Amino acid sequence: MIDEETLTGAVHFHGHLCPGLALGIRAAEIALEVIGPHAVDEEVVAIVETDMCGVDGIQFLTGCTFGKGNMIHRDYGKNAYTFVRRSDGRAIRISGRARAAGPPDPEQEDLGAKLGDGTATPDERQRLATAHERRSRRILEAPIEELYDVELVDIEMPRLARNFTSVQCASCDEPTMETRIRLLDGAPLCPPCFERAVC
Ligand SMILES: [Zn+2]
Numbered sequence: 001m002i003d004e005e006t007l008t009g010a011v012h013f014h015g016h017l018c019p020g021l022a023l024g025i026r027a028a029e030i031a032l033e034v035i036g037p038h039a040v041d042e043e044v045v046a047i048v049e050t051d052m053c054g055v056d057g058i059q060f061l062t063g064c065t066f067g068k069g070n071m072i073h074r075d076y077g078k079n080a081y082t083f084v085r086r087s088d089g090r091a092i093r094i095s096g097r098a099r100a101a102g103p104p105d106p107e108q109e110d111l112g113a114k115l116g117d118g119t120a121t122p123d124e125r126q127r128l129a130t131a132h133e134r135r136s137r138r139i140l141e142a143p144i145e146e147l148y149d150v151e152l153v154d155i156e157m158p159r160l161a162r163n164f165t166s167v168q169c170a171s172c173d174e175p176t177m178e179t180r181i182r183l184l185d186g187a188p189l190c191p192p193c194f195e196r197a198v199c
């Protein structure tokens, strides 16, 4: 299990402690153990199948980040993460088990709904926060096999993130990554300007 100081850092990075972050932290722990330490550069690539809270735990702990280009999002809506080591291609997929976040809790769902539509009282907000905290702590302490299935996988190595040159959009004049530019009658356009021009 990660130490309190690292946990504090992850919570600070994400903004709050929640079950999603806790699940991301546990997935990151597996990656650090099986694939390699915090990535300084692109030596490890993460392919994440969600864009929810857990991804922040992964970015913070593994050093696989969107900004560095060694985190790839596949919009599958799953609590599942693949990590690939560039040096030898070793790869694992870590997939969340059913009920990894704990059994459904009708009271908590009810409170969550109230929070969502803005009708929760301060007392109810507090109760929900406490329940969240309890659930998160349980995830942080649970045996890994209750949370995740881990398997070695064979995957094609993702390409290195590359620096592309920018081209100025002929409509809004903003420099735009060359690979995103679309041509309309020979004029280079950025994606939103292209959409506007053809619609
Ligand atoms: Zn969260």
Ligand SMILES: [Zn+2]
Binding pocket: 169, 170, 171, 172, 173, 174, 189, 190, 191, 192, 193, 194
């Ligand atoms: Zn433009």
